[in-house]
Amino acid sequence: MASSTDTTRFAQFKLVLLGESAVGKSSIVHRFVKNTFDNFRESTIGAAFLTQTITLPESKTTIKFEIWDTAGQERYKSLAPMYYRNAHAALCVYDITNPSSFTKAQDWIKELKKQAPEGIVICLVGNKLDLSEERQVDEQEVLQYVQELNHQENNVLWAECSAKSGEGVLDIFNKIGRALPVEEVINGASSRARQVGSRKPGVDLARQAHSPQNSGCC
Amino acid sequence: MTAKTKRRVLGTVQQAPTTANGSTKLPIQSGEHPLPVPQPVMTSPSPIAHTGPDSLICPICNEKMISVNQLNQHIDDVHLGDSNSDSPPPPTAMPTTPQKLDSPGVLDKIIKRNTTPTKKIINLDLFEGSKTFSLSDSNGRDANSMSPTLHQKPRVSRTHWVQPSGNNTCSMAGCSKQLNVKNGIVNCRRCGKLFCNSHTDFKVKLRNPNPGESIPQYDKDGIWSKCCEECFFHKPDIVAGTAVNAVDLTSSFRQLRQTRQEENQLIIDKTVKKFIKLVNLLTEFYITSQHHREAPRTGLSSFFQTSTLDESLLIEKQREIVGYENWQDQNLVQYCYICLTKFGFLLRKHHCRLCGQVVCDDKFSERQECSLLVPLPMILSKLTHLNYSVQVKTHFDEVLHSHDDLFSVRMCKNCKDSLLYDYKLKILNEQHDPKLQELFSYYNQLFVVKEKIHHQMAKYRREMDAVTKSKSNAALESTNRFKDRVMGSFREFERILTEFKTIYFVQNSVSPQFQKYGRILKGINQSLILFLQESLMEFKDLNNRLKQTENEAMPKQPEVEIPRLTKKQIRELRESLMVMNEQKFIIEKLINDVTKQRKFDELQPLLNNKLEITTEIDRLESELGEFGFS
Numbered sequence: 001m002a003s004s005t006d007t008t009r010f011a012q013f014k015l016v017l018l019g020e021s022a023v024g025k026s027s028i029v030h031r032f033v034k035n036t037f038d039n040f041r042e043s044t045i046g047a048a049f050l051t052q053t054i055t056l057p058e059s060k061t062t063i064k065f066e067i068w069d070t071a072g073q074e075r076y077k078s079l080a081p082m083y084y085r086n087a088h089a090a091l092c093v094y095d096i097t098n099p100s101s102f103t104k105a106q107d108w109i110k111e112l113k114k115q116a117p118e119g120i121v122i123c124l125v126g127n128k129l130d131l132s133e134e135r136q137v138d139e140q141e142v143l144q145y146v147q148e149l150n151h152q153e154n155n156v157l158w159a160e161c162s163a164k165s166g167e168g169v170l171d172i173f174n175k176i177g178r179a180l181p182v183e184e185v186i187n188g189a190s191s192r193a194r195q196v197g198s199r200k201p202g203v204d205l206a207r208q209a210h211s212p213q214n215s216g217c218c
Numbered sequence: 219m220t221a222k223t224k225r226r227v228l229g230t231v232q233q234a235p236t237t238a239n240g241s242t243k244l245p246i247q248s249g250e251h252p253l254p255v256p257q258p259v260m261t262s263p264s265p266i267a268h269t270g271p272d273s274l275i276c277p278i279c280n281e282k283m284i285s286v287n288q289l290n291q292h293i294d295d296v297h298l299g300d301s302n303s304d305s306p307p308p309p310t311a312m313p314t315t316p317q318k319l320d321s322p323g324v325l326d327k328i329i330k331r332n333t334t335p336t337k338k339i340i341n342l343d344l345f346e347g348s349k350t351f352s353l354s355d356s357n358g359r360d361a362n363s364m365s366p367t368l369h370q371k372p373r374v375s376r377t378h379w380v381q382p383s384g385n386n387t388c389s390m391a392g393c394s395k396q397l398n399v400k401n402g403i404v405n406c407r408r409c410g411k412l413f414c415n416s417h418t419d420f421k422v423k424l425r426n427p428n429p430g431e432s433i434p435q436y437d438k439d440g441i442w443s444k445c446c447e448e449c450f451f452h453k454p455d456i457v458a459g460t461a462v463n464a465v466d467l468t469s470s471f472r473q474l475r476q477t478r479q480e481e482n483q484l485i486i487d488k489t490v491k492k493f494i495k496l497v498n499l500l501t502e503f504y505i506t507s508q509h510h511r512e513a514p515r516t517g518l519s520s521f522f523q524t525s526t527l528d529e530s531l532l533i534e535k536q537r538e539i540v541g542y543e544n545w546q547d548q549n550l551v552q553y554c555y556i557c558l559t560k561f562g563f564l565l566r567k568h569h570c571r572l573c574g575q576v577v578c579d580d581k582f583s584e585r586q587e588c589s590l591l592v593p594l595p596m597i598l599s600k601l602t603h604l605n606y607s608v609q610v611k612t613h614f615d616e617v618l619h620s621h622d623d624l625f626s627v628r629m630c631k632n633c634k635d636s637l638l639y640d641y642k643l644k645i646l647n648e649q650h651d652p653k654l655q656e657l658f659s660y661y662n663q664l665f666v667v668k669e670k671i672h673h674q675m676a677k678y679r680r681e682m683d684a685v686t687k688s689k690s691n692a693a694l695e696s697t698n699r700f701k702d703r704v705m706g707s708f709r710e711f712e713r714i715l716t717e718f719k720t721i722y723f724v725q726n727s728v729s730p731q732f733q734k735y736g737r738i739l740k741g742i743n744q745s746l747i748l749f750l751q752e753s754l755m756e757f758k759d760l761n762n763r764l765k766q767t768e769n770e771a772m773p774k775q776p777e778v779e780i781p782r783l784t785k786k787q788i789r790e791l792r793e794s795l796m797v798m799n800e801q802k803f804i805i806e807k808l809i810n811d812v813t814k815q816r817k818f819d820e821l822q823p824l825l826n827n828k829l830e831i832t833t834e835i836d837r838l839e840s841e842l843g844e845f846g847f848s
Binding site for chain 1: 790793794797798800801804805808817819820823824827830831834
């Protein structure tokens with residue numbers, strides 16, 4: 001019913017957050033999803049799942065992000081491929097006060113280019129903008145890096161934000177939303193998207209029958 | 219009175235059965251017992267220990283016994299100590315069965331009997347084996363606390379015994395059993411040390427120590443006593459019996475052999491000297507006879523025919539050479555000294571011209587030929603380099619080729635053998651030369667390699683021991699290299715051995731053309747094979763040890779290749795699997811929450827993710843295979 005008409009379109013996208021541990025991935029997600037910030041957030045275990053919807057007014061599109069917030073610790077490294085494997089967007093987060101985290105983010109980008117599906121929207125995010133006095137990762141440097149990447153026909157976005165203050169967080173997701181191939185997904189380019197799209201209108205009773213089963217087994 | 223009854227022994231009657239009316243009948247019928255019949259003092263029925271041949275009851279505690287021996291043992295063991303107690307528990311009513319006292323066996327066993335009603339002792343000496351009656355009244359020994367047996371049976375002193383102190387172990391080397399009631403606490407009667415039951419199974423005869431001796435001594439007339447293994451094997455006769463009887467006779471044998479050889483050599487020398495003289499003599503005769511008579515070809519006949527004087531002179535000379543004292547008087551000899559046959563009409567006597575003994579020459583019988591008329595040239599041709607006279611040497615060729623009968627000499631078998639001993643030895647050596655030389659060269663080669671392997675093996679063993687201790691990589695490496703060297707030696711050995719075998723052997727048996735050397739070949743072959751087997755076995759063993767040590771020393775290296783996955787891989791895979799399982803749990807929890815919160819739009823990605831995780835887990839588990847957690 002909400003197919004390719006002029007009315008608000010709806011698209012669902014899978015988004016994964018990558019980056020070194022303690023750069024603020026979860027904080028960004030929480031700022032984005034719940035608009036909260038916890039000074040003493042515990043480190044993520046495995047991968048957390050959250051959803052948030054944004055609306056792009058210019059294209060009258062509602063985009064729902066299925067956000068997979070992966071743990072940055074080395075231990076959970078093996079989880080990441082599973083989440084970025086069929087993700088539409090990836091946030092490579094680094095801490096602007098920590099150069100090594102930027103290196104790590106670069107590594108992630110490399111890995112994504114190798115392993116992730118083509119057309120994935122990669123966004124390099126420098127977090128902890130509130131600590132810009134202690135900045136150690138130079139903006140210019142990053143910009144240069146991003147430009148270099150984009151020269152090689154990579155679609156890499158770059159943004160800086162502060163999960164603490166909330167500065168720039170929403171912008172990032174808006175940016176991504178605009179970069180995402182909304183049309184394709186809606187037009188049913190990918191079977192998965194179509195499936196997701198068909199999910200929206202009604203409630204599938206059969207699914208409900210499955211769910212308790214799943215929950216019951218734990 | 220019953221209370222005072224004290225018996226030791228045999229469940230047979232030791233007291234006359236008393237009937238209910240109080241009269242005691244002694245069922246001993248034979249008059250051989252001059253024992254005073256015990257008076258029936260008591261009115262209560264006296265205990266009867268014997269209920270029949272099959273069932274015996276201890277007269278003191280009423281315990282049932284199977285055999286007389288057992289009862290005796292039981293009394294010894296259980297009731298010996300309370301011999302002083304005034305009142306042993308009075309036996310309760312017992313079936314008074316007719317006593318079997320009339321059986322002579324039982325009667326015989328009754329040795330001692332106390333006539334007084336207060337103390338009655340019947341001592342049946344079963345174990346001493348004495349069949350004679352020894353009657354003694356133990357009345358007078360009331361004060362003595364010892365059991366009657368102590369007086370009856372001499373006992374070896376116990377003063378040297380080690381007293382058990384709560385926590386003893388068997389003194390037997392390698393036993394270390396705790397000494398308790400179960401294992402037994404037994405003193406060796408000789409050394410006095412404490413042992414368990416199983417290590418005092420030996421018995422020796424001992425006597426009490428004389429003054430100055432601390433422990434009982436072995437004595438053939440002593441008492442059989444328990445002892446430990448050590449004391450048993452120190453028994454004088456056993457010591458004598460097991461003493462090493464071997465005597466090294468090598469030196470005396472060597473001496474004997476030496477003298478024998480010298481004697482032989484002496485005989486050979488003597489014979490050779492005599493032979494030389496004989497040759498000289500005969501040559502002189504031969505030449506002179508030739509010159510004088512001009513009859514070169516018919517030597518003997520002409521010689522014998524023409525001049526008996528010459529003949530007698532010749533014999534005289536021969537006697538001289540042999541020595542008059544050696545020249546046997548043929549009238550005194552009746553038997554051939556070699557074959558011991560009696561001489562007779564048909565069996566002529568001959569003098570050996572070398573030793574002078576009288577021998578026969580019976581070449582027609584089955585007996586061996588004791589003497590022969592040997593043509594001298596035959597021997598001369600074999601012994602060309604003896605120290606002959608100048609005359610012989612100058613005419614040597616002539617003499618050698620003469621077929622004159624004159625030039626023959628009778629010699630006995632023994633003399634011939636000793637004369638040709640050196641020659642035969644030489645021939646024997648020469649004969650084998652060409653082929654044997656080759657054979658021996660092979661043997662030498664093999665022997666050298668064999669020695670080499672032997673030394674290398676010893677070194678390998680030493681290095682192996684060192685490596686097992688140190689386990690250092692450098693040592694391992696050098697040992698490995700050395701192993702290769704030993705291997706090389708073995709290969710060389712094998713090569714020569716195969717060569718050797720292909721030449722001399724046809725399918726594991728000596729090839730026909732070398733049958734002559736069969737024995738030596740077989741010997742060499744056998745020894746080599748034995749050597750190879752033994753060394754290879756050890757070599758293999760050492761190699762295994764080396765490998766083992768190597769594996770222990772460097773466990774990583776071999777495992778890199780052997781297992782499908784490296785340790786690192788396994789660790790990583792396991793880690794991933796663990797993470798995946800955690801994640802699955804998280805997701806499942808999320809699904810649960812989402813379902814509860816009815817956020818069904820979020821459910822789908824989670825379910826998808828769960829599916830993904832599950833497949834991932836399956837993949838990891840299958841990859842890990844046997845290295846997985848389960």
